[in-house]
Amino acid sequence: MGLPVSGFPNMSAIAQEDSLGNRYLDASDFLKNGIPATILATLVIVGPGYFIMRLLGYVGRPPSARLLRFTDLLSTPVDSL
Numbered sequence: 730m731g732l733p734v735s736g737f738p739n740m741s742a743i744a745q746e747d748s749l750g751n752r753y754l755d756a757s758d759f760l761k762n763g764i765p766a767t768i769l770a771t772l773v774i775v776g777p778g779y780f781i782m783r784l785l786g787y788v789g790r791p792p793s794a795r796l797l798r799f800t801d802l803l804s805t806p807v808d809s810l
Contacts, residue, residue, distance in 0.1 A: 742754055
């Protein structure tokens with residue numbers, strides 16, 4: 730999540746002030762953008778990842794019913810694939 734003290738760019742951004750000494754950004758600005766971005770990134774990574782694993786047979790089936798294991802690829806001669 731984008732927290733105001735999570736890195737040098739964020740620290741620089743939150744320290745910026747106008748000529749009257751008012752800050753341009755508050756910690757709430759980072760949270761308003763950071764929380765939705767974190768949720769969106771989680772859905773983008775987990776969503777397709779789940780369906781890819783489902784297609785490969787690693788989710789929702791017992792281990793013996795998997796279509797093809799990685800170790801099977803290593804032990805199978807190339808001509809038989």
